[in-house]
Amino acid sequence: MESTTIDYWLTDMDGVLVHENKAIPGAADLIAQWRDQQKPFLVLTNNSIYTPRDLSARLSRSGIEVPEDQIWTSALATATFxxxxxxxxxxxxxxxxxxxxxxxxxxxxxxxxxxxxxxxxxxxxxxxxxxxxxxxxxxxxxxxxxxxxxxxxxxxxxxxxxxxxxxxxxxxxxxxxxxxIGKPNPMMFRSAMNKLGAHSKRTAMIGDRMDTDVVAGIEAGLHTILVMTGIADKNEIARYPFQPKQILESVADLIDKGASNASSSKKKGS
The missing domain is CATH 3.40.50.1000 (HAD superfamily/HAD-like)
Incomplete structure (x- = not known):
């Protein structure tokens, strides 16, 4: 995948960015990269208990900085629908x-x-x-x-x-x-794309589940990326008649190393 072909990013939260309230290695750097590059993105969750402000605070405690207006929950998708x-x-x-x-x-x-x-x-x-x-x-x-x-x-x-x-x-x-309303209904993704003003052909979805993230992403016409830091393993992936566009070990594999090094240098100099 050429990085220039993806202008908008959607990502699941649990199993992709955090696991049991601890940041998955690379997650904070990827979010920082998107923000530095001004890439529009949303963090998605099926959990309807918490408000985006609650979830933003939870992510911040894990070391991942995501503004509340860049979190999209099944509750928000339901209310919008x-x-x-x-x-x-x-x-x-x-x-x-x-x-x-x-x-x-x-x-x-x-x-x-x-x-x-x-x-x-x-x-x-x-x-x-x-x-x-x-x-x-x-x-x-x-x-x-x-x-x-x-x-x-x-x-x-x-x-x-x-x-x-x-x-x-x-x-x-x-x-x-x-x-x-929530995943695997692709409406969850379409409402998120509407919020971003995104086009499906230039949007990627990162998830850890074949039965929700990947199938809904495929049905919404997105570039689907499955990471191996959550639910799915090789046996789980093989059970399904559909496959994601990419399978990665973790979100760390999406970090632009040049951008990461520049960011690290900036932090040291600050």
Whole structure:
């Protein structure tokens, strides 16, 4: 890949830039390179719990400086989609600050009385009462939306049930499938490209998962790059009938060595 052919960059966060809140070697340098070269980029995540400000602070603690306006979450993609569908609409939202803030900023009214949508996001405190209310509202005609399809999320104690698992329970009770916004729906990438003003032929997506990052990137017409610092390994890659454009050991392989050396010299001289 000629570096000049890629003008816009999208990258996943967990497994690509950070692992268990520690920066993956090369991640901070790659972000700094993009910023030095004024390459438009967004850091993407399916996690809808946190606001971009929260995630920017989390990355900063890991040594990676990403402004909050360069972070794109499934919550933001969901709110953007719903604003296009029903400007000034209403929603019953299950989730935390990431999705509730995004929905408020998109102009939605939060209500449990005849909402246009039931929006299911990720949370660490799923309420049986809220889930019951969601089921009744969907049965009454509210449209069912989920921020992302992930059935589990990691924690230090082990996997936790996530949005996809709770969505399955609501589907079983309502016989209604949600429309899921986050990866692997390529809409997540298209909304990110719209934010950047990017064209698919000149945009690359870096991810660590074949079943979300790569397939969604292919369907969105992007240059797909799989890194081996997260979920995927060679056996996992071989299982799929599609392949990424590039497979790299890590994001460190994308660093322009000349730019990296110049940056290091600048730091020493400062």
């Amino acid at each position: 719903l604003r296009d569908q029903a400007p000034g609409g209403s929603a019953f939202v299950i989730g935390e600050a990431g999705i509730t803030t995004a929905m408020h900023e998109a102009g939605f009214v939060m209500t449990d009385v005849e909402p246009d949508f039931v929006v299911l996001g990720e949370t660490r405190t799923y309420s049986f009462e809220a889930i019951t209310r969601a089921i009744r509202l969907i049965n009454a005609g509210a449209r069912f939306i989920a921020t992302n399809p992930d059935v589990t999320s990691p924690s230090t104690e082990g996997p936790l049930p996530a949005t996809g698992a709770v969505a399955a329970m609501i589907t079983a009770a309502t016989n209604r499938q949600p429309y899921v």
